[in-house]
Structures are given as C-alpha cells and as structure tokens.
Amino acid sequence: MLKSILKKILFYPPITRRLVKWLLILHNNSYHLCSMLSTALEPDGLHPKHRLMKYHDWFLSHIDREWTVLDVGCGNGALTYDLAGKAKRVIGIDINSNNITGF
Secondary structure, three states: OHHHHHHHHHOOHHHHHHHHHHHHHHHHHHHHHHHHHHHHHOHHHOOOHHHHOOHHHHHHHOOOOOOEEEEEOOOOOHHHHHHHOOOOEEEEEOOOHHHHHOO
8 A cells, every 4th residue: 555655656747757857866976976986996997887887798798800899989998998809990989089188
C-alpha cells in the first residue's frame, strides 16, 4: 500500500518534473566534483569512469584492427592513445584546442 501511494505521488507530473530536474542537477554537480577530485586520486588525473566502468576496455573490445577510428571529443586523448594500440589509424578531435595542444 505504501508503495502504491509513493508511486502516485512520485508520478504526479508536477512532482515528477521537479524531481527529475533536481536529480539531473545533482548528477551534473557530482560528475563535475568527481572530475575535479580525480586529479588527486586517479593515476594521470583521469576521470574515474575510465577505471571504474572499464571504459577503455569496452571500446577496445568493439574495435577491429583494420578500422580507422574517429574519437570525437577526445579530451586529453587517454582513450585515443589506447585505441591507437589496436586500430589501424585513430584520429582524435576536440572542440577545446587546449586539450589538443596542451601536451
């Protein structure tokens, strides 16, 4: 009974909109905080998603050795670097030129 009452409250559109907005703000802020803190906690200052979610492993397992890969939004190039060890050719581009020329 409590579950059905909660469901009715949470899925009432005005409440649902506010809840979704609040959760997205919370997610966005926590993601940015993780990014800032990761420079002190993670090897090479990589975002923890690379290690915790096996981010690179997933991409590497879906790449064929004969492919040319375009990494759009390559950031600091960490994934691009790993992809270069597997794919025939890898091109990394990023909207922020400091990410590319900062090395």
